[in-house]
Amino acid sequence: MFDALFVFIAVFTVVCALGAMLNRNTVDAAMCLLLCLAGVAGLFVALHAFLLAFLLLLVYAGAVVTLFLFIIMLIDVRGSASSPRRRIATVAGIAALALVVAGLASLATRGRLALPQPPPGLPVGESLKAYAELLFTTYLLPVQLIGFLLLIAMLGVIALSRKAP
Amino acid sequence: MITASLNAYIGLSAILFAIGFLGVLLRRNALVIFMGLELMLVAATLGLVAFSRYNAAMDGDVFVFFILTVAAAEVAVGLAIVVALFRRRGTIQVEELDSLKN
Numbered sequence: 001m002f003d004a005l006f007v008f009i010a011v012f013t014v015v016c017a018l019g020a021m022l023n024r025n026t027v028d029a030a031m032c033l034l035l036c037l038a039g040v041a042g043l044f045v046a047l048h049a050f051l052l053a054f055l056l057l058l059v060y061a062g063a064v065v066t067l068f069l070f071i072i073m074l075i076d077v078r079g080s081a082s083s084p085r086r087r088i089a090t091v092a093g094i095a096a097l098a099l100v101v102a103g104l105a106s107l108a109t110r111g112r113l114a115l116p117q118p119p120p121g122l123p124v125g126e127s128l129k130a131y132a133e134l135l136f137t138t139y140l141l142p143v144q145l146i147g148f149l150l151l152i153a154m155l156g157v158i159a160l161s162r163k164a165p
Numbered sequence: 166m167i168t169a170s171l172n173a174y175i176g177l178s179a180i181l182f183a184i185g186f187l188g189v190l191l192r193r194n195a196l197v198i199f200m201g202l203e204l205m206l207v208a209a210t211l212g213l214v215a216f217s218r219y220n221a222a223m224d225g226d227v228f229v230f231f232i233l234t235v236a237a238a239e240v241a242v243g244l245a246i247v248v249a250l251f252r253r254r255g256t257i258q259v260e261e262l263d264s265l266k267n
Contacts, residue, residue, distance in 0.1 A: 006169040010177050017181055017204055021188030026196055033200050040181075040207050043174070047218040052229050056207075059233050064203060064240050071244050072196060075251040093190050100183045107179050113171050134227050146234045153238035160245040 006046065013039030030068045037061055048126050174215035181208035195247050195257040199240065206236045 016039060019032035037060045044053035135143055185204030192198055210229045217225025251257050 003169055006173065010173070013177070014180055014184070017184045020200055020204065021184055021192065021197070026194060029197055029200060033204065036181075036204070037207060040211055043177070043211060044214055046169070047174070047214050049214045049218065049226055049229075052210075052214060052226060052233075055230075055233055056210075059237055060203070060207070063237060067240060067244055068196065068200065071248060075248060075257065096190055097187065100186055104179055104183060107176060111172060111175065113175065130223050131227065131230075134223050135230070139227055139231075142231060146231055150234065150238055153242050157241050157245040160242070160249050 006043075009039050009042045009046070013043070026072050027069065030065055030072060033068070034061055034065045037065070050126060051128060051131060171215055171219045175212055178208045178212035178215065181205075181211065193259050195250070195259055195262075196244075198259065199243055199247070202243075203236060203240065206232060 013036050016032045016036035020029045020036055023029040023032060037056060041053040041056045041061075044050075044056060182205050185201040185208060188201030188204065189198050192201065210232050213225040213229050213232070217223065217229075247257055250262065254262065256262070
């Protein structure tokens, strides 16, 4: 049922994700996040979404993690003097953890989706032409909205990073 | 050629999402909280791509496009806010950023 390569990539991704979230050192956490994203890109390749795998590496590994590393070096995070957690925060954390575990358990026990095998024939995610057709016909309005969103984000970052008078 | 069932992909996506969520809950460094948010977004895209592949439909793949763009914009603005916060307050530990409370 499970391919050995799939198991390897999946375990690698999960371990790197855990490392990214639990590491005390922020730079190490960013590096673990990078490896985790590479694993997810590998899974995209396994799903025949080659363009998305490439874009994931380009946008996340190339831009987002690099930005994280720049910010980490810029603001020089010292190890936090860990103050004790407040009780309400602990209770809320335990409740949220219980919800997540319940969701995962429900997925494991009842999440039997149909479509166990990919449909035969050429995978649709492979052809760039299909992306272009959808992006420029059905999803033309969202593409333009996303363009405006990027413009607004750019202006917002410029306004935020200006020195306060 | 890697073969795995749709359930495996969705389960992996859920596990990654849970890890990111736990990071957001447990960590108190604003940068690591941001990394947890990014991890949750990536987990969601993994689920979308898997559904798209197994249903032979393109819409999930195109949606991942938009998620990637929104994530990039979000991280740019969020990190700019973190830097501005650090400049003004000298810390990015979320427990110490409680000036709205009083």
